[in-house]
Amino acid sequence: MQAIGRISPVTTIERIREKGTCCDLLKPLYSLQTLSRKYKEYRTRRDRTERRNQRFATQLEGMTDAYMAWYAALGQEGISKGNPVEFEGEINSQTVIVVDIFRSYYSLIQSIEQDSYWSCSLVRNGIFPCSPGLATVGITTRTLEIYRVQSLRCPRLSIKAFVKSLCDIQGVPFKPYLQVQFSIAFDLYVDVLSRVHNRVQSTLGRDSPNWRLANACPCCLYRVEGEPTMKYQMLGTWDGNNSLKRLARNEPVDNIDGTDVPAPGKSKEFIDTRAAGGDYYLTREEVDVWSKESIKAISGEQAAVDSAEENPCEERWKNLSEEVTAKMWGVYEETGVFLALCRHSFVLLITDMVRSGELSKYPLAILDRLLDVIGKDIVMGYDVGCGFGKTVDRSPLGEKARKLGFTSLVGAFHGHAHGRLCQLCYLATYKPGIGIEHLEQCEPFFSESNDLASSTRHMNTFHRRQAIARYCYHHDNFEAYSRLSKFLVDNYKQALEIQQTRHALAKTMSDMDIPSTETFLQWLKEERLYLSSLKKEPLEETLQMEYYKKLVKLDNSEYLSAATREWIQYTPDNVSQAFGNTDQTRRLETQRRHAFENRDDLKNEVQTLERQMNITTQWTPGSVEWERTKQLVNTAKFQRALDKLEGLIVARLFELTKLNMSHTGYKLRKHIAQALKSRSQAIRTAVAAYNEAASELGRPELTWEEVLDYTFLSDFELLRDARRDIRSEPWAQPAGRLALDQYHKLVGSETEILRLNKEIRSLVTYMHEESAYISLMVEEVRRTDPLLALQVQKYGWERGRCRDMHLLRLGRLAKMDGFTGTLTPGRGALYSKIQGMMATDDQSPSLNDRDDDKDAPPPEEDPDEEEEELAELLTVLRVCGD
Incomplete structure (x- = not known):
């Protein structure tokens, strides 16, 4: 309902019903009869919408029941079957055009008493309708499932591309309305799968919001x-x-x-x-x-x-x-x-x-x-x-x-x-x-x-x-989840490889006369204090550099010297031109006046800085203050050159990353390559400017090859020596920095092994208890709702199929030297639930329901030269799980 001002008719009529009187604000808007009529129309539309939504929700619940019945009827053949048979008789209201993967045909759909809606009958026969009401076109469930799985494995696959592929396979031209029909059916299918998932989660007690x-x-x-x-x-x-x-x-x-x-x-x-x-x-x-x-x-x-x-x-x-x-x-x-x-x-x-x-x-x-x-x-x-x-x-x-x-x-x-x-x-x-x-x-x-x-x-x-x-x-x-055990194994191997460098670090520490590992922590403190001191120049130094620059301008003003010494000389030959050449004279006088004004301004600025800095005697070239401040100015120039060089290196790294990035178009790659070519020339120019500034300070210069190797940008930070020379500090030496990083990697590898041992046992315990819990729930639900029990079992297959693969990978890891963890399951979050459920059953289920279920998908094979030995290890792990 559109609001008038800030008060809508619906809001107004509610206020009238609450207060029982009509306020003066209503008089310029609507009469009481008009408000009542509009309110009734609004309530009618709202009630009609609520009834329609409720009816649609009931229809979706019926379609969910029908889908679960269809899935249970598939048996061992799976979705390769489950399609309605072709019908070649007279077309009537129960005849539906069925769109399958390789062909489209007519089929006669029979309704049963428990299907309150025509769409439920279609779903029970393996078809999802393409329109509400009495639909005459439907997409087979297996076709929708194939698109769902393919679109998840290849997200670039759109509905339009898939429908065009179906048209090509079946030899019919593509038309836009076919895409719309498929979209409607797929929407319904995804909604039904979501409802099935919610039922499974509610059955397992996993339907809380978080x-x-x-x-x-x-x-x-x-x-x-x-x-x-x-x-x-x-x-x-x-x-x-x-x-x-x-x-x-x-x-x-x-x-x-x-x-x-x-x-x-x-x-x-x-x-x-x-x-x-x-x-x-x-x-x-x-x-x-x-x-x-x-x-x-x-x-x-x-x-x-x-x-x-x-x-x-x-x-x-x-x-x-x-x-x-x-x-x-x-x-x-x-x-x-x-x-x-x-x-x-x-x-x-x-x-x-x-x-x-x-x-x-x-x-x-x-x-x-x-x-x-x-x-x-x-x-x-x-x-x-x-x-x-x-x-x-x-x-x-x-x-x-x-x-x-x-x-x-x-x-x-x-x-x-x-x-x-x-x-x-x-x-x-x-x-x-x-x-x-x-x-x-x-x-x-x-x-x-x-x-x-x-x-x-x-x-x-x-x-x-x-x-x-x-x-x-x-x-x-x-x-x-399928890559989980690979992640754990790879990280464990990497941590063990780092542990093997302990002796190399000890030798480096001996060569550098490092007494203990506490020295590395002290190095970090020293480096942090040094870099913190470089964040901002002190105000006193800033004023000193500004004062020095003003003195240099005042003392070495070439423009001022030229303007005061320039004269016009007249000889008997050109004296006749003096009366007609007044513009040149005025120009020289203007330049001379501007030069003196600039000199006076500089004097005023110098005097202001002297008063601010309490300088009684003006600095002169060669004085101690002059030379010291000159060094500060040259250092600032050096750092600006370093900043520019570092910025170009950052841009170069990012451009190289983009150049090698997948899905980068040909034109963009050519543009980046051209930019890199010009960037390299800019880097060469920046290197030359840096070396010029470094030479004035007696700093080591950089070569082109060294700059190209500066992929770790923090290397530039150590060049920012402003107030003390750190080149002799051990933490600023390349060998010292490598030793520092190696020490922290060793410390990190020890922590990583502890964390991986914890995560490996958590994974083994989770697989053991999740498998047992799902199996127990399947048996419990099967007594009252076999269709839902099958969906619970299907939910367990999603992750349960990776169980053998995880155990095989972890079994190989357990045989490696240096492994300190355990593959024996502990007691996790589901342990108490499993114990309570098993106490009420006479016979406990298998840890892996795939062992006894012929309809379950086969386990993924992980080829290995020691296949028989690993199979025996897997058996031992299962016994430990029991």
Whole structure:
């Protein structure tokens, strides 16, 4: 109902019913009879909509029952069968055009009494309708399932491309309405699968709002009795990605006040009130709570809480400023996604970035949920983790984050572009308790999910969220979980390899006369203090350099000397021209006057600085103060040349990364290559300027080859020697820095092995208890609802099929020298439930229901030369699990 002013007829009539009188505000709007009529019309439309939604919900529940019955009737043949038979008789109201993979045909569908709707009868026969009511066209369930699986494995596959492929296979021309029909049927199919999943989760007692988040990763979040306590309980990472943008269907409007910020016009998009995303997504309302407008202390000069740690990169990284990142193309409604992953790449939470860049409100909203659900001692890596840590401290979330021990760090990859001082404060390498984790899981995830962008770019909000949530669920259960044991084994091997360098480090320490490992910690303190002293020049030195520059200008003003000495000489030959050449005389007089005025201004500025600095005797060339300040000025010139050279190196690294990036077009690669060619010349020029400035200070010069090898940008920081020579310090030597990093890698490898031992036992315990729990629940549910029991068993197959593969990989690891963990299951979160259920049963089920179920998919093979020996080991592990 459209509002008049600020009061709608519906709101007004409600107030009238509450107060019983008509206020004066109603007189210029509507009469009481008009308001009553409009209110009744509104109530009628609302009731009609509610009845229609309720009827549709009931129909979907019936279709869900029909789908479960169809799936149970498949038996061992699976979806290769289950299609209705072809019908060649007379066409009637029960005849449906069935679209299958390889052909389309007519089929006669028989309804049964328990199907209250025609669509339920179609689904029971393996067909999903393409229209409401008495549908005459349907898509077979196996065709929809094939597209669903293929689109998850290859996100670039759109419905249009798949429908065109069906047309090519069946030899018919493609028509746009075929895509619409398939989209309707696929929407219904996905909705039914979602309802089946919700029933399974409710049966298993896993339907609470935050259950998935609290149990997202078996290694990070599955607690086992007696497990060691780590300093940080969960390591994760988060980042934003603008590939998953969605075009906004808005009317075109002019820019706001003529600025370059586009204003979104009136939306032309059909309003879809359905909720999508499930428990993966945060709503826009949850995110907007942490917007800059909602909490004034989230940014700005005045902070609510002063940060305990400094932020060396706050001015260096431009995307720390929301004013810079908030500008986005007005053609997009959602400008990307912001998601959080654990260190094993399981998706924790995800939210849309709406008409903005990578604002602080997105990680703040996710952090608020993580602290509420997961709890304390969380570490999150972020490309601007140094700045975000300060943002959290001065936000309303700061007190809770500090109480629960939240830590914000910078990932290893993005840490290359941060300053050395930032790395000492925020890089995981120098943080005890992290291990060898790089905190960069978002980049591989985005590399895979970018293929989803092309198929979601033109979807509405509901379908886009639905597609992203389906992809995240598939990624967790079919990608991240299947690679879980490989991640653990690879990290364990890497940690053991680092441990083998202990003797090499001891030799290096002996050669460098390093008495103990405590020296490395002292080096870090010294380096941090030194770099902190270089952040800003003292005010006294700044004034001294300004005073020196003014004296140089005053003493060496060539323009002033030339203007005062220039005269016009007349001889008997040209004296006749003196009376007609007044312009030249005026020009010289003007130059002379300007020169004296400039000299007087310089004198006034010099005198002002002398009074400010309490200088009684003016400095002269050769004096002690003159030479010392000259050295400071040359150092500043040197640092400016170094800054320019470093900036060019940063640009070169990023361009090289983009040049090798997949899905980069040919024209863009050619453009980057041309830019690199010109950039190399710019780097050569910058190197020459740097060497010129370095020679004036007696500093070592850089060669072209050395600059090309500077891939770790913190190497430039050690060149910024402003007030003392650090070239003789051991921590500034290449050998000392290598030894320092090697020491921290050794310390991290020890922590990593402890964490991996904990995670391996958590995974083994989870697999053992999850398999037993699912098997017990299948037997229990089968007594009352066999169809639902089959779906519970199917849910167990999603992860259960990787069990043998995980045990084989971990079994190989257990035989390696240096392995200190155990593969014996402990007592986890499901142990008490399993014991209670087994106490009521006479016979306990098998640990792996695939062993006794002929319909279960075969286990994945993992070829190995010692296959027989590993098979025996697997048997032993199963016995231990019992």
